Amino acid sequence: SGNGDSTDSEDGGSDGSDGSDGDGGSMDGGDGGSGGQETAEITYRDRSGGSDPSIYADVFNESQEGIQVNPSMKPVEEKYRALIAQISAGNAPDVLGLDVVYLPRFVQLGALDEINDFYESRDYTDEIFQPLREDFIQWDGDYYAMPFWIDLSAYYYNKLHYEEAGLDPENPPETFQEFLDACEALQQAGYDTPLSNTLGFVGLESFFYLPHVWAGGGEFLNEDQTECLIDEQPAVDALEFFLELQENDYSTDQTSTESFTYGAFAAEETSMMYGGGTGVGAVKNQNEELFNNMGTAMFPKPEGGERSSFLGGDSISVSTQTSDAKREASLEFIDWVNSEEGMRVTVEDLGYLPARRSGFETEYVAERQDIFAAFEQAMEQGHAPPMHPNFLEMQGPLNNAISRVLLGEQDPQPALTQAANSINSVLQS
Amino acid sequence: MADRIDRRLPDRFSSSTTTGGINWTPYLYLLPALVLYAVVLVYPFVDTFLLSFQQVTTLGGEREWVGLSNYEAILSDPIFWRAGFNTLVFSIGMVFVPLVLGLFLAILIDTGISGTSTFRSLIFVPVIVPLVVAGIVFGWLLGSNGLINSVLVGAGIIDEPMRFLNSTTWSLPSVLLMVIWKRTGYYLVILLAGLQGIPDSVYEAAQIAGKSRFETFRNITLPLLKPAILVTVIIGIIDSVKAFAHVYVMTGGGPSHSSEILATYFYKIAFRFFQFGEGAAYGFILFAIALTLSLLVIRVSGGSEI
Amino acid sequence: MKLEIENLTKEFGDLVAVDDVSMTIEDGEFVTFVGPSGCGKTTTLRCVAGLETPSSGTIRIGGTDMTAANPKERGTAFVFQDYALYPHMTARRNMSFALESTDMDSEAIRESVETTAEMLGIREHLDQTPGELSGGQQQRVALGRSIVRDPKIFLLDEPLSNLDAKLRVQMRAELQQLHREIQSTTIYVTHDQEEAMTMSDRVAILDGGKLQQIAPPSVVYSQPANEFVAGFIGSPSMNFLDCTVSSGAVETTAFSLDAPAGSEDAVTLGIRPENITLDHVGGDGDTEATVAVFEQVGSFNIVYLDIDGLDDVVAQVPGAKQFEAGDRVSVTIDTDRIHLFAEDGETVHNPPVFTKEPAAAE
Amino acid sequence: MKLEIENLTKEFGDLVAVDDVSMTIEDGEFVTFVGPSGCGKTTTLRCVAGLETPSSGTIRIGGTDMTAANPKERGTAFVFQDYALYPHMTARRNMSFALESTDMDSEAIRESVETTAEMLGIREHLDQTPGELSGGQQQRVALGRSIVRDPKIFLLDEPLSNLDAKLRVQMRAELQQLHREIQSTTIYVTHDQEEAMTMSDRVAILDGGKLQQIAPPSVVYSQPANEFVAGFIGSPSMNFLDCTVSSGAVETTAFSLDAPAGSEDAVTLGIRPENITLDHVGGDGDTEATVAVFEQVGSFNIVYLDIDGLDDVVAQVPGAKQFEAGDRVSVTIDTDRIHLFAEDGETVHNPPVFTKEPAAAE
Amino acid sequence: MSVSNRVRNAIAGGDDVNTITRVGTIGALLLASAMVALPLYWMVATSLKTATQISAYPPHLVPPTPTVAPYFEALQTGPWVQWFLNTVIISAGSTVFVLAFATPAAYVLARRDFPGAKPFYVMFIGILMIPAQILLIPMYTLFARFGLINTRLGLIIAYSAFFLGFCVFLLHSFFTNLPDNVEDAAHIGGVPEWRTFLRVILPMAKPGIATAAIFVFVFTWNEFLFALTFLQTEELYTISVGLQQFQGLRGTVVYNQLFAMSTLATLPIVILFAFFSEQFIKGMAGLNLK
Numbered sequence A: 001s002g003n004g005d006s007t008d009s010e011d012g013g014s015d016g017s018d019g020s021d022g023d024g025g026s027m028d029g030g031d032g033g034s035g036g037q038e039t040a041e042i043t044y045r046d047r048s049g050g051s052d053p054s055i056y057a058d059v060f061n062e063s064q065e066g067i068q069v070n071p072s073m074k075p076v077e078e079k080y081r082a083l084i085a086q087i088s089a090g091n092a093p094d095v096l097g098l099d100v101v102y103l104p105r106f107v108q109l110g111a112l113d114e115i116n117d118f119y120e121s122r123d124y125t126d127e128i129f130q131p132l133r134e135d136f137i138q139w140d141g142d143y144y145a146m147p148f149w150i151d152l153s154a155y156y157y158n159k160l161h162y163e164e165a166g167l168d169p170e171n172p173p174e175t176f177q178e179f180l181d182a183c184e185a186l187q188q189a190g191y192d193t194p195l196s197n198t199l200g201f202v203g204l205e206s207f208f209y210l211p212h213v214w215a216g217g218g219e220f221l222n223e224d225q226t227e228c229l230i231d232e233q234p235a236v237d238a239l240e241f242f243l244e245l246q247e248n249d250y251s252t253d254q255t256s257t258e259s260f261t262y263g264a265f266a267a268e269e270t271s272m273m274y275g276g277g278t279g280v281g282a283v284k285n286q287n288e289e290l291f292n293n294m295g296t297a298m299f300p301k302p303e304g305g306e307r308s309s310f311l312g313g314d315s316i317s318v319s320t321q322t323s324d325a326k327r328e329a330s331l332e333f334i335d336w337v338n339s340e341e342g343m344r345v346t347v348e349d350l351g352y353l354p355a356r357r358s359g360f361e362t363e364y365v366a367e368r369q370d371i372f373a374a375f376e377q378a379m380e381q382g383h384a385p386p387m388h389p390n391f392l393e394m395q396g397p398l399n400n401a402i403s404r405v406l407l408g409e410q411d412p413q414p415a416l417t418q419a420a421n422s423i424n425s426v427l428q429s
Numbered sequence B: 001m002a003d004r005i006d007r008r009l010p011d012r013f014s015s016s017t018t019t020g021g022i023n024w025t026p027y028l029y030l031l032p033a034l035v036l037y038a039v040v041l042v043y044p045f046v047d048t049f050l051l052s053f054q055q056v057t058t059l060g061g062e063r064e065w066v067g068l069s070n071y072e073a074i075l076s077d078p079i080f081w082r083a084g085f086n087t088l089v090f091s092i093g094m095v096f097v098p099l100v101l102g103l104f105l106a107i108l109i110d111t112g113i114s115g116t117s118t119f120r121s122l123i124f125v126p127v128i129v130p131l132v133v134a135g136i137v138f139g140w141l142l143g144s145n146g147l148i149n150s151v152l153v154g155a156g157i158i159d160e161p162m163r164f165l166n167s168t169t170w171s172l173p174s175v176l177l178m179v180i181w182k183r184t185g186y187y188l189v190i191l192l193a194g195l196q197g198i199p200d201s202v203y204e205a206a207q208i209a210g211k212s213r214f215e216t217f218r219n220i221t222l223p224l225l226k227p228a229i230l231v232t233v234i235i236g237i238i239d240s241v242k243a244f245a246h247v248y249v250m251t252g253g254g255p256s257h258s259s260e261i262l263a264t265y266f267y268k269i270a271f272r273f274f275q276f277g278e279g280a281a282y283g284f285i286l287f288a289i290a291l292t293l294s295l296l297v298i299r300v301s302g303g304s305e306i
Numbered sequence C, D: 001m002k003l004e005i006e007n008l009t010k011e012f013g014d015l016v017a018v019d020d021v022s023m024t025i026e027d028g029e030f031v032t033f034v035g036p037s038g039c040g041k042t043t044t045l046r047c048v049a050g051l052e053t054p055s056s057g058t059i060r061i062g063g064t065d066m067t068a069a070n071p072k073e074r075g076t077a078f079v080f081q082d083y084a085l086y087p088h089m090t091a092r093r094n095m096s097f098a099l100e101s102t103d104m105d106s107e108a109i110r111e112s113v114e115t116t117a118e119m120l121g122i123r124e125h126l127d128q129t130p131g132e133l134s135g136g137q138q139q140r141v142a143l144g145r146s147i148v149r150d151p152k153i154f155l156l157d158e159p160l161s162n163l164d165a166k167l168r169v170q171m172r173a174e175l176q177q178l179h180r181e182i183q184s185t186t187i188y189v190t191h192d193q194e195e196a197m198t199m200s201d202r203v204a205i206l207d208g209g210k211l212q213q214i215a216p217p218s219v220v221y222s223q224p225a226n227e228f229v230a231g232f233i234g235s236p237s238m239n240f241l242d243c244t245v246s247s248g249a250v251e252t253t254a255f256s257l258d259a260p261a262g263s264e265d266a267v268t269l270g271i272r273p274e275n276i277t278l279d280h281v282g283g284d285g286d287t288e289a290t291v292a293v294f295e296q297v298g299s300f301n302i303v304y305l306d307i308d309g310l311d312d313v314v315a316q317v318p319g320a321k322q323f324e325a326g327d328r329v330s331v332t333i334d335t336d337r338i339h340l341f342a343e344d345g346e347t348v349h350n351p352p353v354f355t356k357e358p359a360a361a362e
Numbered sequence E: 001m002s003v004s005n006r007v008r009n010a011i012a013g014g015d016d017v018n019t020i021t022r023v024g025t026i027g028a029l030l031l032a033s034a035m036v037a038l039p040l041y042w043m044v045a046t047s048l049k050t051a052t053q054i055s056a057y058p059p060h061l062v063p064p065t066p067t068v069a070p071y072f073e074a075l076q077t078g079p080w081v082q083w084f085l086n087t088v089i090i091s092a093g094s095t096v097f098v099l100a101f102a103t104p105a106a107y108v109l110a111r112r113d114f115p116g117a118k119p120f121y122v123m124f125i126g127i128l129m130i131p132a133q134i135l136l137i138p139m140y141t142l143f144a145r146f147g148l149i150n151t152r153l154g155l156i157i158a159y160s161a162f163f164l165g166f167c168v169f170l171l172h173s174f175f176t177n178l179p180d181n182v183e184d185a186a187h188i189g190g191v192p193e194w195r196t197f198l199r200v201i202l203p204m205a206k207p208g209i210a211t212a213a214i215f216v217f218v219f220t221w222n223e224f225l226f227a228l229t230f231l232q233t234e235e236l237y238t239i240s241v242g243l244q245q246f247q248g249l250r251g252t253v254v255y256n257q258l259f260a261m262s263t264l265a266t267l268p269i270v271i272l273f274a275f276f277s278e279q280f281i282k283g284m285a286g287l288n289l290k
């Protein structure tokens, strides 16, 4: 199937360039076409976290001639600082993998090129999971990116432990209460701390907490993005759920910045784990046996809600500073990462999730339904993060509120009210 | 100490090269350094200054004048003041605790009991340990299943492991623990040199005068060490205003800004929230604080000779 | 207060800094220590003050064994070469500091400080710090600091060596005056022979940690205990000439003199420069010589002579006596004042100490 | 090379360090500068060397105006009190370093350095660094460093003051020897009178930046230009007594002497201590006095006298003459050798310079 | 002063030094040293543990089965040897650069009196007070214009600018304390000024220059903020960047490897210190006492 994929991707690629030629006619796109004879070198920057996306470039470079992608990876924190420096200096990379929460701010700063025509000329857009088609890659009605590798939040569980505790490994808990009960049962079965979890990293509090809010019908911001809704009941309920996990010692230290979540779960010291896509690879690397006895599920929901997930990860964009010739090559690369071959890399090499439904229709996924079934469902039911240029600044107050509650310094409602006020003032400034 | 040298300085150098008219040679020696500054620092400095009155509309492109509003935004941000207060605490912890410890150890080493001088080098080692490493190691030591917790629990001092770095109460003290570890050796060395500069005969005069250990310390040692202590304190304060990595590598300023200091909050504004204008304004406020303190150093240590 | 040092030895590791030194210094006496650098002067003083613990030996002050006592119990005052003033305190505070830990009331302290300052002529500098005082003034403060404590024993370690020549002479006179007034037992260390000779009741000469001689200035000058003392005391130094003594005559390569009784063991003849009289040839001297160098100092002149194979014999002549290099001169030696030393350096013969001539008409 | 200093003035801000100094130093002459600390000796030297730019005045070397010339053009060598050797270079390199910037070839340099080192007796120390050399050896390297450059004028700023007494005397003789050999014009700054008197062709006495007198040693001693010079040269210092001169007699409160011709303006009588002869009462002296203090120095003794209301008259007597405090003595003053000074300190009368007595039997 | 006297003054206030004081002093110093050494010991100990031993609670004080495997595993994660070399190049390069700029400047400021000397000196000190991070982005922009981004040279120049003020400050005090006459001696000897500077003054200031050099070396060795921003391709990373990267990447998972890398990052600088500790401590001490 590898050959077929690669052929597909080349086709898709040439389609892409044709499309962009067409709409950029006034920009003398023909030059770009003739430049295709030589090798076009483009730069691609992304963050390296649990895995290393430079592999996209490697596979892509292998798969065709004419375009050479030079990747460069940085840890999250460093990447954006360096990126800002590069863009300021007029030195932007041609292709940017961006954590989606940064997308609006970068658009606002004029760093990302609008790609409406490119997006619309793709024949697979229908196939992109619904939540990703909207907020994820749009800002103010225009498209600035394609979805790229997707990370989502879910929980992992140890089927053997479930059996020991008398729980049904094929039907993991769905509601807050069921989840708490399961924890209780596991504790009874001798797993003192049944859940690996930490909210301590910047961004993780949204990644894990917000899906519980969404599950209860809550929202972070209102539709017009003029007001913060995090002090409403669903948010309070969700936080109380976390508090209960904490107070009953069901969970590892959720305020901890140092994290043993993956390690402890992999070592089978805990029975469940809040995690993202990288959890799969981490467990597989550390405990192959567990990997074969592991299930995933979407986060629990309050009674009557709909389970949700945080759809994060990266979108992929072209810089406004890229020359026309390189723009074409860049789009070709962008197109390729959503091809079958690109998605195979996403799933199999990086351990993240593809943006298109067809990405799930591979042998590899089929063999691992325990894991991917829940993920695929989450792709449908999940939420894109709140898309606002200052979302990062708003995370601070939310993070603080959660910390205060879990540290026992404040109750959920007042803490969230305080957070909402702070966030409102960010919205107004 | 400083002023005695100062008085001699002008006499000493007035004369070395002269043959009427302006002698350009000294400027030639200065030139490379000035060129380096001019080329490397002038543009960034001026650019940052301008940016502090602007807002970035296009990254690397247009900017919009916004007057003083960046400064206003910072000064009206409660977290800025919180960070300011934390910086004060941080400075005190960074300066005074190691100072007292360093002084105590310096006095012990100054007794000259054989073998004590090797301790000086040993206690100095943390000064040169990379900060990233220090942050990693202390984060690990202070973790909820780290060594410190296990010792404290084992000794029955606390019942349950403490979450030092994740506690709004303990995060700043935890960072300070690392800072004190890293800095005590530095002060020790400076103060020890100061102590060793006190002539023996002055001690002996006090001894013959029948002074007790405490009286001698209070009336002789401390006053004579004053210049060293004073300059050290102020340089320490400046260091603590500029300090960034100490907190950055350990808590990042959290939780709930409980360990936020001015420099880390600056970092967040500029590099996490991407508020560049505000960041520049913030940077200038930081610089102003450091500069004020540096002028204080110059004043205290007597004229321009630091 | 009487000070007795008995068999004092102080070792630093292998080095014997003070080697079995014994002496008794009477109450009110002024004794000067001289000797080459490193001979143990300072160390002895420090043992007396209690700043150094003797390796062996006894130190008795006023009859009480103080060998192991605290410095403060000894009642000694120590004036350091570098003054060792407290640099951050005013002259007044420097002087009063030691008194503050006694039960003396502050009014009495003030008065005592001011009286002493008055005596030392530094009354108007009392509120200055050492950095603002000249060397001589600092020296006075250092003295004052010791005096106010009314010490039983005064120990001064080269107190004038940091001062310039004129000031040194002046301070020397003041110190003598001071000693007359306070009459305390004093040990004074100096490098300056003139100081040693003129100030002290007795001079102690040390070498290599050993006491060579302790005696009044006139005695160490006229009757040195050994060749070392003879050479060390006096400037220009005594001339030492190899000699043999036989059948009642001291023979050198150039001349011979009558030998004093009992001087058969002597191998070295010592003659002080001022005991050589020179005349232009024609006088009937003991021998003749050639002037190698003639140095005109002022009140006296120094003549370097070549006497028949004896190089560098130094004579000191009155300022009015003029020669020049190359002159032949007749040399007369004052045979009454020759010194003779044995192989081991011990004195075989010394001239008598000068005595006061009986007043002519009384 | 002849050195002419004309109206040299050097100001540091308000302070006039050198004040209108003029002198001519002949080729090959050895001139010593003396004077109290801060009188401008070093500053004058530095102006000559070109290390300091004069505020006004002219410096001519070998007839050429060098006032504004670079140090290196002047051909002067400067030997510093602290030697100022290059601490990281061997003695050899210290000596050759300056030559390396000339067009002298390295073989010639090597030879010159070794010859000089030979002459100074430091040949075997050439490969040691200053830290490994004794004070005297360092001093010789410093001299050698100057000598190899074959300077026209030698400037030495207290070159011996860091050495100990014995070594100083030895180096003094060597320096004289050296000067005889290389015969270069030399200015030598010293604090030590004995050095000044014995080494130099002429002595220049400075005070407060002003040149007081420049003359041969015997002249400055016997015929000081003014009261300052008279008091500065000689140790113990000249006695100064208030006097009036009338009808051919110099009158003090205690005695009167015959007045030399033309001395009517004199208000101060100067008598050197060695020109006062003391006898136990009974001699027929000019007056009588009481011994206040008797200091026994060794080769001579110093007597402080109270003469009828004149305190602190100092007499210097031979070592054999013994007195004690309280003795009454008769005082004889050598009237041939008195000095008289006017109100403004200028000399009114001086005794003649000592001359060599004609050889008795030639 | 003899040993015993310092003791008596400082500790016993006049009593003879006795065994109790001696033991007390040594004891207190040993305790302090233990506190200092503990974190470093813990770093090394952790680096020698296996992954499971690490999460043991209470922790093993001594690695039960010490293994150097984490070192080899960690070394696989990136071109650490290359990073190490980069760090050496950048640190050494910065050291040479900054000294080449700072030494002449410090020299004239300390030893020449010329119009502007004081304002210049104050300026150097003033620049020393700028928190470097505020200039990060404009400096990047500037350096990008000269093509200095993502080059070792660029980082070297940036570090040189930042440490210039500090080195001028430090060297100034060394030059001030050099004896004057030596320079005059060369001057009179007709040695050209530049030659005097190079051959006489520089060798004499060697201890000061060495101190400044070690200082710059250590601090550039440890710097990561600018290095992380300026260096973009992995082949150019420094150890600190690599460590930061490693921590961000895998640090939460493989602590023993992280500590192995930390140990390796610390070791060279500690070895350097061991060789020059006297020098370095003296320099540090002299710095602020001026």
Ligand SMILES: Nc1ncnc2c1ncn2[C@@H]1O[C@H](COP(=O)(O)OP(=O)(O)OP(=O)(O)O)[C@@H](O)[C@H]1O
Pocket: C012, C015, C016, C017, C035, C036, C037, C038, C039, C040, C041, C042, C043, C044, E001, E002, E003
């Ligand atoms: N604390 C010490 N430790 C080791 N050796 C010492 C100590 N103090 C003095 N010495 C040595 O003891 C000897 C005598 O020293 P001391 O200071 O008494 O000499 P001194 O006669 O005062 O000399 P100077 O005239 O130079 O002052 C010297 O060799 C000296 O080096």
Ligand SMILES: Nc1ncnc2c1ncn2[C@@H]1O[C@H](COP(=O)(O)OP(=O)(O)OP(=O)(O)O)[C@@H](O)[C@H]1O
Pocket: B010, B011, B012, B013, B014, B015, D012, D015, D016, D017, D035, D036, D037, D038, D039, D040, D041, D042, D043, D044
């Ligand atoms: N560079 C200078 N700046 C200001 N004043 C100076 C300078 N050099 C010397 N002086 C002052 O000029 C005066 C003469 O100094 P100089 O060094 O010539 O004296 P000196 O006769 O050599 O004294 P000493 O015998 O102490 O060496 C002194 O008052 C001194 O303080």
Ligand SMILES: [Mg+2]
Pocket: C041, C042, C043, C157
């Ligand atoms: Mg001594």
Ligand SMILES: [Mg+2]
Pocket: D041, D042, D043, D157
């Ligand atoms: Mg001088």
